[in-house]
Amino acid sequence: MTGLAFATHGLTKVYGEGRAAVHALRGVDLEIPQGEIVVLLGPSGSGKSTLLNIIGGLDRATDGTAYFRDQNLSEMSDAALTRYRREHVGFVFQFYNLMPSLTAHENVELVTEIAADPMDPDEALRLVGLDKRSDHFPAQLSGGEQQRVAIARAIAKQPEVLFCDEPTGALDSETGRAVLQVLHDVNARLGSTVLMVTHNASTAAMADRVIHFSDGSIREVVRNTAKLAPSEIVW
Numbered sequence: 001m002t003g004l005a006f007a008t009h010g011l012t013k014v015y016g017e018g019r020a021a022v023h024a025l026r027g028v029d030l031e032i033p034q035g036e037i038v039v040l041l042g043p044s045g046s047g048k049s050t051l052l053n054i055i056g057g058l059d060r061a062t063d064g065t066a067y068f069r070d071q072n073l074s075e076m077s078d079a080a081l082t083r084y085r086r087e088h089v090g091f092v093f094q095f096y097n098l099m100p101s102l103t104a105h106e107n108v109e110l111v112t113e114i115a116a117d118p119m120d121p122d123e124a125l126r127l128v129g130l131d132k133r134s135d136h137f138p139a140q141l142s143g144g145e146q147q148r149v150a151i152a153r154a155i156a157k158q159p160e161v162l163f164c165d166e167p168t169g170a171l172d173s174e175t176g177r178a179v180l181q182v183l184h185d186v187n188a189r190l191g192s193t194v195l196m197v198t199h200n201a202s203t204a205a206m207a208d209r210v211i212h213f214s215d216g217s218i219r220e221v222v223r224n225t226a227k228l229a230p231s232e233i234v235w
């Protein structure tokens with residue numbers, strides 16, 4: 001029996017005020033079991049990144065509650081939120097945000113130095129198939145390879161949760177599939193809950209659960225009974 005990684009109740013986010021107010025989340029109720037791969041789909045501007053940022057501890061809700069296990073993120077101090085991100089969460093973004101002056105190994109090491117229970121940076125790079133490129137700088141790596149370094153950096157702290165915002169957005173389909181395979185393997189090997197925001201609807205085939213967003217609300221949650229392997233996904 002798996003517990004819940006996340007539960008939100010009436011989660012609301014309003015940016016700005018008055019006539020300029022943007023209602024990015026309109027009372028979202030959501031439960032995400034631990035250890036699942038969850039894909040968030042929805043039109044541009046529907047609130048997917050906003051939700052990810054709030055339950056990832058990067059932003060705060062205007063109203064409602066968001067729990068990580070039994071911890072209420074909405075009531076945490078800034079210092080506690082920082083600790084939450086540092087100890088439990090890995091992030092992968094569309095643009096890899098690697099430090100250009102550091103090698104692949106050093107980019108990963110930067111994170112393992114401040115993590116509670118990190119894996120060896122070499123092991124993280126091996127998991128993403130880049131152990132032979134560990135002394136290369138980001139500019140010497142392809143887009144897909146840089147994304148895999150970013151994933152190695154995110155998984156090196158053995159996070160309980162991995163948040164991915166458009167992880168394949170800048171990649172061709174073959175490279176994108178390789179990156180999805182890495183996310184799949186991390187979920188299988190470390191048991192990390194993986195939450196992925198994407199415009200690529202094909203990705204939904206590898207998820208345990210697909211959440212359809214529209215205009216700041218959840219329209220539908222679909223549980224996949226027959227998942228596809230990343231190698232079988234076509235787009």
Ligand SMILES: Nc1ncnc2c1ncn2[C@@H]1O[C@H](COP(=O)(O)OP(=O)(O)OP(=O)(O)O)[C@@H](O)[C@H]1O
Pocket residue numbers: 015016022023024042043044045046047048049050051
């Ligand atoms: N910092 C901000 N200030 C004001 N409005 C914002 C801010 N961030 C997001 N928004 C607005 O909130 C709404 C939801 O944005 P969000 O980025 O969560 O959508 P999304 O579904 O992730 O979109 P996309 O698929 O294009 O990334 C949009 O209307 C957006 O313009």
